[in-house]
Amino acid sequence: MQDDGQYGGGWGDDCEMWRWWVPVLIGFDGLKISAAQSRFSKALMNQPHMIQGYTNRMSDVEHTAEDSADAITPMMHLDPENDLWRGYALRLADFTEKYWTARNERGFLQFKSTYFTADRVDTSEQRTCDTVYHPRVVQPTLLYWQRTGDEQLTKLFAAWMDTWVDAAARSERGKPAGIIPTAIHWPDGCIGGVGPNWWDPRNHGEYTLYLYPSAMSLMTHTLLLTHHMTGQAKYLEPIRSMADIRLKYLNAPLQNESAAGTEAWCAARLGSLSSVITKYRFLTGHTEFDELLSKEMSPYMRYRLHDDPGPLLSALQENVDALRINFEGYTSEVRYTDRVLRFPSLFTGNEVLAEPVVAIHRPDPSLLYSMITGDPGDALYFPLNAVRWLTPPRDIAVLVTEAKANSFGAELFGFGERQRSMSAEFYLLEPGRYILAIKINDSNRQESARTHEFSVENRRTRVNFKLPSQKLCVLNISRL
Numbered sequence: 001m002q003d004d005g006q007y008g009g010g011w012g013d014d015c016e017m018w019r020w021w022v023p024v025l026i027g028f029d030g031l032k033i034s035a036a037q038s039r040f041s042k043a044l045m046n047q048p049h050m051i052q053g054y055t056n057r058m059s060d061v062e063h064t065a066e067d068s069a070d071a072i073t074p075m076m077h078l079d080p081e082n083d084l085w086r087g088y089a090l091r092l093a094d095f096t097e098k099y100w101t102a103r104n105e106r107g108f109l110q111f112k113s114t115y116f117t118a119d120r121v122d123t124s125e126q127r128t129c130d131t132v133y134h135p136r137v138v139q140p141t142l143l144y145w146q147r148t149g150d151e152q153l154t155k156l157f158a159a160w161m162d163t164w165v166d167a168a169a170r171s172e173r174g175k176p177a178g179i180i181p182t183a184i185h186w187p188d189g190c191i192g193g194v195g196p197n198w199w200d201p202r203n204h205g206e207y208t209l210y211l212y213p214s215a216m217s218l219m220t221h222t223l224l225l226t227h228h229m230t231g232q233a234k235y236l237e238p239i240r241s242m243a244d245i246r247l248k249y250l251n252a253p254l255q256n257e258s259a260a261g262t263e264a265w266c267a268a269r270l271g272s273l274s275s276v277i278t279k280y281r282f283l284t285g286h287t288e289f290d291e292l293l294s295k296e297m298s299p300y301m302r303y304r305l306h307d308d309p310g311p312l313l314s315a316l317q318e319n320v321d322a323l324r325i326n327f328e329g330y331t332s333e334v335r336y337t338d339r340v341l342r343f344p345s346l347f348t349g350n351e352v353l354a355e356p357v358v359a360i361h362r363p364d365p366s367l368l369y370s371m372i373t374g375d376p377g378d379a380l381y382f383p384l385n386a387v388r389w390l391t392p393p394r395d396i397a398v399l400v401t402e403a404k405a406n407s408f409g410a411e412l413f414g415f416g417e418r419q420r421s422m423s424a425e426f427y428l429l430e431p432g433r434y435i436l437a438i439k440i441n442d443s444n445r446q447e448s449a450r451t452h453e454f455s456v457e458n459r460r461t462r463v464n465f466k467l468p469s470q471k472l473c474v475l476n477i478s479r480l
Contacts, residue, residue, distance in 0.1 A: 001036055001039070001040070004043060005039050005040050005042070005043025005044070006040075006043070007040070007337050008337065009336060009337030009338065010337075011047060011067060012063070012066055012067065012338075013336055013337045013338035013339075014040065014044075014338075015040075015066055015067055015070035015071055015338075016066065016070055016337070016338035017337055017338065017340070018037060018073075018074040019070075019365075019380065020340060020341050020365050021033065021037075021365075022365055022366070022378070022379045023365050023369045023372055023393070024393040025037060025074060025077070025078070026074075026078075026369065026373065026379055026385060026388065027368070027372035027373050027388065027389060027393065027398070028372070028388070028389050028390075028391060028392060028393035028396075029388065029389070029390040029392070030392045030394075033393075034078050037074050037075070037078060038075065038078065038079070040071070041072065041074065044067055044071045045068070045071050045072070045088065047067075049067075050067055050071075052118035052119065053068065053088055053091040053092065054068050054091075054092065054095055054117065054118040055067055055068065055117055055118065056117045056118055056119075056120075057117065058115060058116070058117050058120065058122065059115065060114050060115055060127075060133075060204050060209070061111075061114050061115070061116070061131065061133050061134055061137055062133045062136065062204075062209060062215070064116065064117065064137075065133075065136040065137045065139070066136075068088070068092065068140070069136050069137070069140060072085055072088045072089060072139075072140035073139050073143060073380070076140050076143050076144065077143075077379070077383075080147065086144060088140065089140040089141045089143070089144040090141065090144070092137065092138050092140065092141045093138065093152075093153060093156060095118060095119075096111075096137070096138060096156065097156060099116070099118075099119060099121060100112060100113075100116055100121065100137070101160065102187075104163075104184075104186055104187050104188065104189035105187050105188050105189055106166070106188075106189035108159075108162055108163035108166055108189060109156075109159040109160050109162070109163055110130040110160070110163045110184055110186060110189065111129075111130040111131075111134050111137075111186070112128060112130075112186045112187070113127050113128045113129070113186065114127050114128075114129045114130075114133075114183075114203045114204065114210070115127045125194055126193065126194050126202065126203060127203050127204075128185060128186040128187070128203075129183040129184065129185055129186065129193045129201050129203040129210075130163070130183065130184045130186065131182055131183045131184075131201070131203070131214065131215075132180065132182050132183075132213075132215050132218055132219040133209075133210065133214060133215045133218060134218075135215075135218040135219060135221070135222045135381060136215070136218060138157075139380070139381065141153065142157070142222060142225060142381065142382070143383070145157060145225075145229065146225060146228075146229070146382065146383075147459060149229065154229060154230065157225075157229075158226055158230055158232075158235075161222065161223055161226045161235055163184065163189075164180060164184075164219060164223065164238065165223070165234055165235060165237060165238060167180070167181055167184050167189075167191060168180045168181070168237070168241065168242075169237065169238075169241075170191065172190065172191040173190070173192055173197075173198040174197075174198055174261050175191050175192070175198045175199070175261065176245070176262065176263040177241075178238070178241030178242060178244070178245060179241070179242060179263070179266045180216065180219055180220070180238050180242065181198060181199070181212070182199065182201060182210050182211070182212045182213065182214040183201035183203060183210060185201075193210075197260065197261055198261060199211065199212035199261045199266075212261075212266065213266075213269045213270065213272070216270070216272055216273075217272045217275055217381070218381055220238070220239055220242075220272075220273065220276040221275075221276050221279070221377075221381035221382045222381060222382070223235045223238055223239060224236070224239065224279060224280055224382055225381070225382040228382070236280075239276060239277065239280070240288075242270055243277060243289055243292050245263055245267045245270070246267050246270045246273055246292060247291060247292045247295075248267065249267030249268060249270075250292070250296075253268075271296065273292075273296075274292070274293060274296040274297070274298070275377045275378070276377070277289040277292065277293060278293065278297075278298065278301050278376045278377055279376055279377045279382060279384055281293060281305075282304070282376045282403070283384065293305075298367075298376070299311035299312040299314070299315040299367065300312060300367060300370040300371060300376065301376050304376065304401070312367075312371075315364065315367050318361060318363075318364070319363050319364055319367065319368065321361045322360075322362060322363035322364075323363050325359065325360065327347075327357070327360055329346075329347055329360070341362060341363055341365070342362065347360050348360055366378050369385075370400075371398065371400060372387075372389070372398045372400065373385035373386060373387055373388070373400060374386035374387060374400035374402075374408075374410075374428075375403075384403075384428065385427060386400065386403035386408060386426065386427055386428045387400065387403070387408065387410070387424050387425065387426050388424065388425045388427075389424050390424060390462070391420065391422035391423070395414065395415040395416045396412065396413065396414050396415065396420070396467075397413040397415070398410060398411070399411045399412075403428060404428070405428060405429065405430045406429065406432070406478075406479040407476075407477060407478050407479065408426060408428075408429065408475075408476070408477040409474070409475065409476050409477070410474075410475045411441070411472060411473070411474055411475075412467055412472075412473045412475060413470075413471070413472050413473065414467045414468065414469055414470065414471075414473075415470065416469055416470075417469055417470070418469055419466050419467065419468055419469050420466065420467040420469070421464070421466050421467075422464070422465065422466075422467055423462055423463065423464045423465070424462070424463055424465070425460050425461065425462050426456070426460075426461045426463065427460060428459075429456045429461060429479075430456065430479075431456050431457055432455070432456055432480070433453065433454075433455055433479070433480040434453070434454055434455070434456060434477050434479050434480060435451055435452070435453050435454075435477070435480055436451065436452045436453075436454065436463055436465065436475065436476070436477050437449040437451045437452075437475070437476050437477075437478075438450045438465060438467070438468075438473055438474070438475050439473065439474050439476075440468060440471045440472070440473055440474075441471075441472045441473065441474050442471065442472070450465070450466070452464075452465060
């Protein structure tokens with residue numbers, strides 16, 4: 001970290017680094033790591049271009065939202081009760097209501113442009129599109145809404161998601177019914193942009209950025225969050241229809257590439273859908289998507305649902321292979337701080353080095369985040385992290401085995417030579433009385449579990465306990 005709080009790649013790239021740190025930043029309480037993130041986030045939000053709480057530099061939404069979303073969101077995880085970060089999150093909602101959105105000619109609330117700043121909106125016809133990237137603008141606000149149930153935010157986000165539910169259901173300009181488009185034009189509310197094809201809005205100079213499916217996962221997770229917060233089934237409909245289309249494609253894949261914009265063409269590009277339906281599965285316990293999940297299931301989910309550790313162990317071995325190498329591209333010659341963990345794709349070919357380094361693998365932080373927190377998906381949108389271990393991330397292994405509203409389970413191993421005194425915060429347990437039990441998993445010795453009763457009154461409940469040294473321990477929480 002440099003004197004001004006940057007890491008060396010520039011504010012716009014450095015701000016994205018937290019996404020790769022999620023396992024240790026959100027999963028544990030490392031004082032140095034947390035302090036670094038806090039210092040960086042404050043420094044970025046104090047930059048002249050961020051003085052209003054959102055950038056004053058005109059560009060497209062994928063880029064204008066980075067500085068605020070990637071500075072505020074991690075601090076909403078680390079320091080959620082701090083009025084500074086809550087204030088920033090709510091200011092984004094104010095901008096959304098006052099400047100960035102309005103009712104279109106169809107009567108639905110939508111963002112008026114892909115290009116805007118804190119107080120200016122580019123209304124040139126080509127750029128006036130709401131897109132699946134726009135949840136990034138209010139990423140910290142969505143997290144605040146998830147945690148507080150703020151009624152004003154419920155009205156705002158439900159009205160916005162009504163727009164996308166309507167757009168997904170429509171068959172227009174060749175778009176198949178049931179498919180979420182990547183853009184909705186303003187002010188007519190039509191599917192796509194001014195380009196000739198619905199799936200290529202041409203609202204940005206970079207050809208591929210908003211090309212279908214673009215950042216579809218951001219929109220599907222926002223729809224699922226809205227369903228969760230409102231209880232209304234209509235916000236699940238786009239996810240259900242696209243899941244049906246994806247399953248149909250997987251059951252009978254076409255031999256040749258389908259024409260662009262057709263249902264089969266869309267289905268072939270919906271691989272990210274498994275992430276959001278995985279969260280739905282664990283959140284509700286409903287099995288309606290299990291056939292699709294059986295075909296596209298993450299290693300952690302397979303372990304949780306079917307107690308099958310094989311794929312999880314294989315994926316962990318790949319992480320070990322990736323992280324055990326001190327390679328200059330990771331350590332001392334990092335060119336782009338937002339793409340540190342993407343460098344294997346550069347170094348294994350002939351683009352950068354005269355002799356490719358085939359031993360360099362790409363690690364998977366999201367797998368570690370899921371194991372540590374119990375969240376079956378990622379932490380960026382609608383996070384379902386059940387726990388944060390209030391202990392440094394060194395010399396400890398964690399595997400969350402259960403994370404429900406009335407129970408929790410994990411396996412822990414402390415590698416240190418001494419017993420570890422630690423705490424944990426639990427986020428998903430319903431209010432009530434619980435008992436925590438820690439037992440050494442050793443078939444050769446009989447030892448009674450250490451138990452501790454505690455009460456859950458709000459979404460952040462802290463419990464203290466001691467972790468024995470160098471013993472595989474099973475931690476279970478159950479409701480009394």
